Amino acid sequence: MSYFSDYINYTHIEYLQQKKLYRSTIFAGIGAFTGFIALFVYGLCHLCFEDIMVSAVYSDGIFYYINYPLRKLSEFLPFSLAELLLYVAIICFTVFLIITIYNTVVAVKLYFRIKRSGKHPEKRFMFRAAENFALRISAVFCFLIAAFIFLGGINYTGATFAERAGYRLGGYTVSQLEELCLYLGQNVSNTRQALVTNPDGSINEQYYAYTPYRLAAEAKVAYNRLPAEYNSRHKDYPVVKFAYSSNIMSNIHITGIYPYVFPESVVNINTPIMSLPHTVCHEMAHQRGFAREDEANFIAYMACLQSDNPLMAYSAYYTAFTYAMDELYYYDSITWKIIMNAVDSGVRDDIEREHAYWKQFDTISSDFTSSVNNTYLTIMDVQDGVQSYSRMVELLLAEAVRSGTIE
Numbered sequence: 001m002s003y004f005s006d007y008i009n010y011t012h013i014e015y016l017q018q019k020k021l022y023r024s025t026i027f028a029g030i031g032a033f034t035g036f037i038a039l040f041v042y043g044l045c046h047l048c049f050e051d052i053m054v055s056a057v058y059s060d061g062i063f064y065y066i067n068y069p070l071r072k073l074s075e076f077l078p079f080s081l082a083e084l085l086l087y088v089a090i091i092c093f094t095v096f097l098i099i100t101i102y103n104t105v106v107a108v109k110l111y112f113r114i115k116r117s118g119k120h121p122e123k124r125f126m127f128r129a130a131e132n133f134a135l136r137i138s139a140v141f142c143f144l145i146a147a148f149i150f151l152g153g154i155n156y157t158g159a160t161f162a163e164r165a166g167y168r169l170g171g172y173t174v175s176q177l178e179e180l181c182l183y184l185g186q187n188v189s190n191t192r193q194a195l196v197t198n199p200d201g202s203i204n205e206q207y208y209a210y211t212p213y214r215l216a217a218e219a220k221v222a223y224n225r226l227p228a229e230y231n232s233r234h235k236d237y238p239v240v241k242f243a244y245s246s247n248i249m250s251n252i253h254i255t256g257i258y259p260y261v262f263p264e265s266v267v268n269i270n271t272p273i274m275s276l277p278h279t280v281c282h283e284m285a286h287q288r289g290f291a292r293e294d295e296a297n298f299i300a301y302m303a304c305l306q307s308d309n310p311l312m313a314y315s316a317y318y319t320a321f322t323y324a325m326d327e328l329y330y331y332d333s334i335t336w337k338i339i340m341n342a343v344d345s346g347v348r349d350d351i352e353r354e355h356a357y358w359k360q361f362d363t364i365s366s367d368f369t370s371s372v373n374n375t376y377l378t379i380m381d382v383q384d385g386v387q388s389y390s391r392m393v394e395l396l397l398a399e400a401v402r403s404g405t406i407e
Contacts, residue, residue: 014122014128017107017128017129017132018128020128020132021128021131021132021135024131024132024135024136024139025135027135027136027139028135028136028138028139028142030139031138031139031140031141031142031143032138032139032142034142034143034146035141035142035143035145035146037146038145038146038148038149038150039145039149041149041150041154042149042153042154042157045058045154045157045158046157049157051157051158051159051160051163052158052159052163052164054154054157054158054159055158055159055164058154058155058158059154059155059158059289060289063151063152063154063155063289064289066150066151067151067152067263070262070263070264071237071263071264074241074262074263074264079241079244080241080242080243080244080264080266081262081264082241082259082261082262082264082266083241083243083244083245083266085262086259093137096133096136097133100129100130100132100133103129104126104127104129104130107126107127107128107129108126111123111126144261147260147261148260148261151260151261151262151263152258152260152263152286152289152291153260153291155289155290155291156291156292158289158291160292160295161290161292161295161298161299161395162295162394162395162398164229165229165230167395167398167399167402168398168401169394169395169398170394172394172397172401174328174331174332176397176400176401176406176407177324177327177328177331177393177397178328178332178335178339179400179405179406179407180324180393180396180397180400180405180406181321181324181325181328181335181336181339182339183400183405183406184317184320184321184324184396185321185339185340185342185343185347187317188314188317188318188320188321188343188344188347189343189344189347191310191313191314191317192314192318192344192346192347192350193344193346194310194314195310195311195314195346197346201345201346201349202349202350202353203273203274203311203350205273212242212267212269212276212280213242215276215277215280215309215311215312216239216240216242216267216280217239218307218308218309218312219239219240219277219280219281219284219303219304219307219312220237220239220284221307222281222303222304222305222306222307222312223237223281223284223288223303223306225306226299226302226303226306230299230302230303237284237287237288240256240265240266240267240280240283240284241264241265241266241267242266242267242268242269243266243267243268243269246268246269246270247270249268249270250268250270250271250361251361251363252361253358253361254268255267255268255271255275255279256268256271256279256280256282256283257283258283258286258287263287264287265280265283265284265286265287266283267279267280267283272350272353272354272357273311274314274315274318274350274353274354275315275318275319275354276315277304277307277309277311277312277315277316278297278300278301278304278312278315278316278318278319279300280300281299281300281301281303281304281312282296282297282299282300283296284300284303285297285299285300285303293391294391294392294394294395295395297319297323297392297395298392298395298396298399300316300319301316301319301320301392301396302316302399303316304316318347318350320392320396321343321347322351323392323393323396324393324396325339325340327393
């Protein structure tokens with residue numbers, strides 16, 4: 001009776017397994033084909049078409065329209081749909097994994113019971129649930145790759161902002177870098193003194209104009225004031241969404257993210273106030289087709305300076321100043337010290353406060369996140385990985401020379 005029952009169960013489960021495996025194989029095949037087409041198109045754009053053509057056709061056209069329906073959906077939601085979908089994906093993956101483990105355990109037990117009866121069931125029977133899991137996850141991964149490429153990843157193959165704007169990069173002297181640091185130091189000090197502060201000198205985050213959600217709305221207005229060369233020709237982009245999981249983002253050193261599979265800029269609301277406006281504008285730059293990190297940093301700098309809110313101007317100069325000073329320290333630490341001592345004490349205090357904030361989250365997980373981001377950028381042909389953020393300094397120098405700020 002026991003053997004007969006086991007054999008019936010075995011036959012029934014094997015039939016169901018083979019049926020699921022057949023469907024999963026088809027699903028995986030469609031996913032692999034879709035991923036292949038996406039990678040082929042990406043390679044075609046990268047190797048066969050002129051960068052400026054990719055920018056004109058995709059970045060300034062297709063990129064906007066292909067994301068339009070999802071952007072409009074995002075506008076009507078008070079929360080980040082991208083963040084919600086991430087939670088749903090994690091829950092679904094976990095549930096699917098648990099079910100797979102359970103089915104595998106049941107299959108293994110049944111396999112050995114039948115084998116002890118003198119029969120020889122197929123060994124593959126024990127692991128078909130795992131095969132089904134692997135096939136479906138692989139298919140989902142391929143679809144995500146395709147979505148990433150078609151919904152924004154192609155922007156990495158387009159012309160750089162410097163090429164489109166006619167900037168000359170490289171060839172600048174340490175003297176010009178010092179001039180840039182002096183210019184930024186003066187402006188960061190002036191804008192810092194214009195801010196409303198607490199008795200201890202820190203920025204008053206409760207001041208009505210400095211609430212994060214108002215900053216996001218003001219960032220959108222600031223972007224619409226940017227000249228065309230610094231901005232997308234389209235203006236109707238939704239505002240940034242602030243993450244409910246901001247505490248988690250802080251723990252892994254993430255200030256913001258633009259997940260290309262869903263066109264929504266998501267920002268860590270706990271980002272220190274002196275950097276928050278620039279971070280908001282940085283993610284909005286990605287949303288407008290500026291994929292490279294140095295370009296997003298520079299465009300965010302230019303956008304913040306268009307705002308009437310002094311905090312946004314301060315955030316622009318603060319971020320630019322810290323990047324430029326990091327570069328100067330490498331070449332001339334003595335001049336770096338002179339300039340740093342000359343800026344407003346509030347600026348130096350803000351640098352220390354921001355450093356202290358992120359220092360408390362220096363963990364293995366934050367190091368891992370940085371490594372993943374570095375790998376991602378390298379794969380996208382950003383050769384210096386996370387160091388590319390600091391290439392903003394080259395764009396700052398180019399802009400300063402062109403505008404006559406420095407010689």
